[in-house]
Amino acid sequence: MDDTIHAGTDTDSRYVVATYRLRDRADTLEARAEGIAIGLTIGTWTDLPNARKAQVAAHCGRVEGIRVIDEAAPGGVIAEIDIAYPVANLDTTFASLLTTVFGKLSMDGEIRLQRLHLPEDLERAYPGPKFGVSGVRERFGVYGRPLVMSIFKACAGLTLDELVDQFGEQAAGGVDLVKDDEIFFSEVHASAAERVVAYREKAREVAAQTGRETAYAVNLTGPVHQLRDKAKRLAELGAGALLVNVVAYGFDVLADLARDPDISVPILAHPAVSGALYGSPNYGIAADIVLGQLMRLAGADMGIFPSMYGSVTLGGEATEQLLAHLRKDGVHRKVLPAPSAGIYPGLVPQLYRDFGIDLILNAGGGIHGHPGGASMGGQAFFDAISAVQQGQSLQAAAVDKPALAAAIAKWGARA
Amino acid sequence: MDDTIHAGTDTDSRYVVATYRLRDRADTLEARAEGIAIGLTIGTWTDLPNARKAQVAAHCGRVEGIRVIDEAAPGGVIAEIDIAYPVANLDTTFASLLTTVFGKLSMDGEIRLQRLHLPEDLERAYPGPKFGVSGVRERFGVYGRPLVMSIFKACAGLTLDELVDQFGEQAAGGVDLVKDDEIFFSEVHASAAERVVAYREKAREVAAQTGRETAYAVNLTGPVHQLRDKAKRLAELGAGALLVNVVAYGFDVLADLARDPDISVPILAHPAVSGALYGSPNYGIAADIVLGQLMRLAGADMGIFPSMYGSVTLGGEATEQLLAHLRKDGVHRKVLPAPSAGIYPGLVPQLYRDFGIDLILNAGGGIHGHPGGASMGGQAFFDAISAVQQGQSLQAAAVDKPALAAAIAKWGARA
Structure with a gap:
């Protein structure tokens, strides 16, 4: 994957970061994480012409972390992965937030949404308590x-x-x-x-x-x-x-x-x-x-x-x-x-x-x-x-x- | 429990019947089922004076079935239970239906809502497809x-x-x-x-x-x-x-x-x-x-x-x-x-x-x-x-x- 879409810091205000706990094959874990980051945001990356890459980079997800937690059945692991989703892909509803970070993915086998980090600007777009x-x-x-x-x-x-x-x-x-x-x-x-x-x-x-x-x-x-x-x-x-x-x-x-x-x-x-x-x-x-x-x-x-x-x-x-x-x-x-x-x-x-x-x-x-x-x-x-x-x-x-x-x-x- | 609140047939139009798959102790399974039927509808039954029983009977849940599916850890079972909830307790929203049949209960340990039977009159109160x-x-x-x-x-x-x-x-x-x-x-x-x-x-x-x-x-x-x-x-x-x-x-x-x-x-x-x-x-x-x-x-x-x-x-x-x-x-x-x-x-x-x-x-x-x-x-x-x-x-x-x-x-x- 091109480095440009990995740009940004840990507290990058342009991204929602979701952490998942999942079970997968050890040898395909990285590909799975990349597949989520790209597949659930802009669909494909490597096949895109350069001009299109520049255009959609701001909407592309990225893998922020992969941690193996435990061995599972032979060849399998329990792992945590962190995926960053661009705030630019969202509106200010929970429907958009939940569909983006756990829409299709919720149906993709053994996987749990463990943590969710929203940048402050996005938090501000939600109402919060009135009292x-x-x-x-x-x-x-x-x-x-x-x-x-x-x-x-x-x-x-x-x-x-x-x-x-x-x-x-x-x-x-x-x-x-x-x-x-x-x-x-x-x-x-x-x-x-x-x-x-x-x-x-x-x-x-x-x-x-x-x-x-x-x-x-x-x-x-x-x-x-x-x-x-x-x-x-x-x-x-x-x-x-x-x-x-x-x-x-x-x-x-x-x-x-x-x-x-x-x-x-x-x-x-x-x-x-x-x-x-x-x-x-x-x-x-x-x-x-x-x-x-x-x-x-x-x-x-x-x-x-x-x-x-x-x-x-x-x-x-x-x-x-x-x-x-x-x-x-x-x-x-x-x-x-x-x-x-x-x-x-x-x-x-x-x-x-x-x-x-x-x-x-x-x-x-x-x-x-x-x-x-x-x-x-x-x-x-x-x-x-x-x-x-x-x-x-x-x-x-x-x-x-x-x-x-x-x-x-x-x-x-x-x- | 008084028999009167067990009255009704399998196709009783006054009840929504929910079937749960759960894990529990074998020796308390029946009490658990009764506890759900009564506890999640009118709260208590045996302690009520007779006049009050007559008054709230139409709102009381009842146990329709208990089936042990499998043995679990020593003394434990996987079971299916059927609980009937009076339609009289509901309005015509999904919020009321889901809260009634799987509100508190969804937080009560290992339990899954497996089947839901709605009487036709209640189904009719929901919109259904327009086309x-x-x-x-x-x-x-x-x-x-x-x-x-x-x-x-x-x-x-x-x-x-x-x-x-x-x-x-x-x-x-x-x-x-x-x-x-x-x-x-x-x-x-x-x-x-x-x-x-x-x-x-x-x-x-x-x-x-x-x-x-x-x-x-x-x-x-x-x-x-x-x-x-x-x-x-x-x-x-x-x-x-x-x-x-x-x-x-x-x-x-x-x-x-x-x-x-x-x-x-x-x-x-x-x-x-x-x-x-x-x-x-x-x-x-x-x-x-x-x-x-x-x-x-x-x-x-x-x-x-x-x-x-x-x-x-x-x-x-x-x-x-x-x-x-x-x-x-x-x-x-x-x-x-x-x-x-x-x-x-x-x-x-x-x-x-x-x-x-x-x-x-x-x-x-x-x-x-x-x-x-x-x-x-x-x-x-x-x-x-x-x-x-x-x-x-x-x-x-x-x-x-x-x-x-x-x-x-x-x-x-x-x-």
Whole structure:
């Protein structure tokens, strides 16, 4: 291959660099990498006349690195390869990004997209979070501590009154946000708009007692072309946040919402269906790209992902990389992580150590399963938070905090 | 569990039935299945008071089947389980369907969505193809034979004049459709609208010689909220079809296009990124669901998928199931299959046997790589088609058909 198309530096702002893990024959690995770099950008290189080479060089991919990771079956290897794709080949959609770096290639045998490096100019072309960590804090008036979010129990079939009761119980515990069940699509008993209005009324009623008005993250559902208007309407009616099943809809659908300046509430990204992309270690797209990097670029203000405390975890390294994507300094606002599954009050000191305070404590069973009910469940989280903030052990704090004491009795506590 | 929620028959129109292949412990398999059926619909059952059971029974999932496929590590099994989810829990989006049947569950260890059965009423709520096989034939005036589609070579960096030349060469071979490269997003030299106009002019110029006007399948790109208007504009300007990277955008984005009555051209669905979902045999979603079943529901008129003749194939069984999804009698129009990669003129008799005539012969290298150029490459396909239609062997036909003879000399022929 001509040297000219290898020009550029490691931080060349004209290229997106994708790293793949793949299985191939040892003796054809280099040719495979070249084939990807050229075949998936300008098609051919060596056969081109010189004038044409000069013309299309800026659109040609290039091999940035080839590393053999492991021997496989006789003559085979597991390898990582880095391919640089010109930004000039892209527009500013996820469809173009994903189709370019993992379109045909995703169908080409055992191969996994492991890392993706976007130059800052391209990152800037994506919307990113409208609120981010500081905007979410401002919106909900929560400073100096993690947010506490409670998850609705299954809602299908319940009347609006029953739903309002469930909301009210959770709000009574003082939680900052109550999140819809992401599988709640049925609007037979109450539309999303009706829920937003009724829950808000209830939130104000509870706030008259507690002094804290709990917000509602409503599941944004329906046909794609109606989502922007629906989001605006729900925001006007008083929704605290929009829950979006981002992977099920597509990242460009979230980006469309985030780009709309008239949608004035934070977006809570749910990871539903993402396991279909990241589950296998040998195929698909790494979890930190899907739930970290792309979510932030697309505009999630808060991002849910499987915690390392539940029965199914992403693993330590993937979780660290995911967090880095949500939080590293960059062109976009930072995302509030909401590690989910297996979260209970006794885990709060551990959560502080693992995540710091810019965090959402997101609990379902860990709130509803409290022996004193959901209200006590929420209270127990706040008891635990204030203990940690004051440098007290949970056990010591529990002495005069019955909600926390009951939670520790049921679920235990990590020091 | 109470029997009442097991009521219903195999063809119960109130349920979507999903079949999963998973790895689990043998002794907890039943509990796992129950946990999915209940946990992912109404949350709990046994703890509910009777009045509440009656109220939510219609929203409760149920286990339809459990089959152990294989022994795994000591105490473990590979199993298939069938779970029925009430249609009452869904709206008519793919986001709701996928989140319901493979939302959280996709993140729950080694599990793959293998089959999906939708009752007809629910299928009817999705748009399906606007044109389908007969509509596409009518639109392009092609009857009694497969359609022939040629694929643009890499386009990035080429001027409009060069692109028009490439289109013209392909059109001169008489192909019915020329398809954009699905990675063509750059509009520096020519916008999609400019290409549609310029190619149409060229197509008419060529048609004055050949009598056949070649259509252009233009890559539909850009932000989601602009796609409907862009699609209408491109159709008005004379686009023959819209190429859509469906998986990269999301199935609901395609459904939105298909539901719009004012978008008056067929949709050609590209499988880019789909391998990230179906690649692994143990995770993700089966290829026939992604590229067959969901594509048809969402409104693809023509569906591209990896052929069994290329280097990467889906396998015989998956291909058969995929085809069944595209073609079986049902509530929606049928989809024209476009098996791709490894298609050359000498394969036409085999393609007739494997697919019949309701098929798109979709070739890139098998047209551009013809020793006489792309025009001869297209001609060679038509030579092969007329040979098969007349019951002639390709070898016999090639005697007085130089385009076919050259193709056979280069790529060979299957009897």
